[in-house]
Amino acid sequence: MLHDKMFRAMTHDEKKYPSPDEFKPERFLHKDGSLTSDTMPLGFGWGRRICVGRHLADAAVWIAITSFLATFSVHKALDEDGKEIPVIPKFSTGVAVHPETFPCRIVSRFQDASVERLTQLTGLVVE
Numbered sequence: 001m002l003h004d005k006m007f008r009a010m011t012h013d014e015k016k017y018p019s020p021d022e023f024k025p026e027r028f029l030h031k032d033g034s035l036t037s038d039t040m041p042l043g044f045g046w047g048r049r050i051c052v053g054r055h056l057a058d059a060a061v062w063i064a065i066t067s068f069l070a071t072f073s074v075h076k077a078l079d080e081d082g083k084e085i086p087v088i089p090k091f092s093t094g095v096a097v098h099p100e101t102f103p104c105r106i107v108s109r110f111q112d113a114s115v116e117r118l119t120q121l122t123g124l125v126v127e
């Protein structure tokens with residue numbers, strides 16, 4: 001339990017990350033849009049037993065997320081009247097905290113593209 005609280009305290013330090021529970025990806029960007037040097041590496045441990053797969057893991061997650069976002073946009077789900085359903089963030093508890101499921105709309109950035117074409121656009125499948 002001490003371990004959980006320690007991680008949480010480090011990743012929710014108000015001085016370093018104001019409003020730490022808010023989703024603010026811009027925390028990690030300079031004004032010109034380039035990335036800061038803060039890669040939040042705590043999740044991989046530290047010292048002698050730091051995760052040896054961290055560079056592979058970082059690169060894999062980067063490729064997956066940027067490929068997805070280059071191909072699709074994500075929006076709030078619509079109710080039967082076409083109004084957006086607000087997202088009320090809820091999170092699991094435990095060591096690996098994750099958001100609970102919520103409805104959303106995933107829209108292709110390429111009109112009339114087939115699933116095959118979208119898969120190719122991600123660059124994960126060689127034509």
Ligand code: HEM
Nearest residue numbers: 043044045046047048049050051052053054056057058061
């Ligand atoms: C997002 C993905 C990953 C996360 C969050 C993660 C996280 C961690 C953490 C927290 C540790 C323990 C560090 C410590 O004891 O202080 C660890 C250890 C380790 N990880 Fe990862 N890891 C990830 C992916 C990977 C991958 C892809 C590989 C291999 C290709 C890998 C291989 C290892 C190994 C071998 C250790 C043990 C290192 C040692 O005890 O000397 N991990 N990882």
